[in-house]
Amino acid sequence: VPDDPPEPGNGSPSVPQSSTSSNEPLPFEPITRDEFAAAASGFIMKPAPGGVILSGSCPRCDHVMEFAHVTEVFRSIRLPRFRVSGRHEPSAAGWEKVSMMCTCESEHAGRPQDEEGCGAYWNIKLGPAQP
Amino acid sequence: MNLRITPGPAASATDRIAARQIHRLVKHELPQVRAAALAWRNGIGVLLAGLIGFGLLKGRTDVGQLAAPYGALVGVILLSSLLAGTAAALLLLRAAHGYPGTVSLQSQGQDHDPSSRSASDHSEALHAGNALSWGLGLCLLCMALLVTAVGMTWYGPSKDKPGIEVNTPGGTRCGEVVRLAEGQLTLKIDSGEITVDLRRAEALKAVDSCSGQNP
Secondary structure, three states: OOOOOOOOOOOOOOOOOOOOOOOOOOOOOOOOHHHHHHHHHHEEEEEEEEEEEEEEEOOOOOOEEEEEEEOOOOOOOOOOOOOOOOOOOOOOOOOEEEEOOOOOOOOOOOOOOOOOOEEEEEEEEEOOOOO | OOOEEEOOOOOHHHHHHHHHHHHHHHHHHHHHHHHHHHHHHHHHHHHHHHHHHHHOOOOOOOOEEEEEHHHHHHHHHHHHHHHHHHHHHHHHHHHOOOOOOOOOHHHHOOOOOOHHHHHHHHHHHHHHHHHHHHHHHHHHHHHHHHHHHHHHHHHEEOOOEEEEEEOOOOOHHHHHEEEOOEEEEEEEEOOEEEEHHHHHOOOEEEEOOOOOOOO
């Protein structure tokens, strides 16, 4: 099956793609491959309160997606505090594993109602640019 | 600190579940904080209505009858309560509906860059959650101050000292007792001292205050 390269400027390097046809999106399938993690290395990172937003093209379906890696989210009220924002820093060890999944909003045949994306998932490691 | 991404270890089904849970938490946090703020706003409104009902129980209602410095103190407490209540209402509204105003489309992710919208929603959710927490804290402070002010007004010391009210054929006299000698009661009133012949008194009773009772 021919693979289309990702669009330029979307943050993902060229990775093998799989599709049922050139116009039809891939069916939903929970799947992981080593190439997915390698492709996600090119994701763009943008700062968010308590973390970063990773965005780029899904290594499997090539649709634009984003994944928030943050240290805190709102769940319930808590005691007032003076600061809510902050840039996420890696742990003292320097690198941390981040589990990611495709979160594209495109249609994928066979996708259960409570699922999102095309089903692809992978792990990356996030760490300082300079050792 | 600049960050960089490198490929991680092989993913398992557990990693997929973890990723899905985190994504859902982030995706739903803004609607969740809005819904929570609406619920808390309604709850606080009911609580305040109950507090107003509590005020129907009558006690002293005139702050001017309080002895110094309680009158001024009640005024300061009431003002603080008003400020806390106003700030709380604004914070709860901000948490429930956000700030009214325009936003830049570019900053909201409409420039083909979805990550900025996600970051914006996450930031807004955290700020709204913070506003909700502060708003609730200030609401409770407002209520506590209001109850303190009402209680102090009811039970605070009176400006006027208790006195004796004497009814005589010539009229009613009321004042603080200065002395009693040979059937003559000397009372201290606003304009000085008066003497009342108790042998002619028709009635005698103790009163909390003599304000405005002397002719």
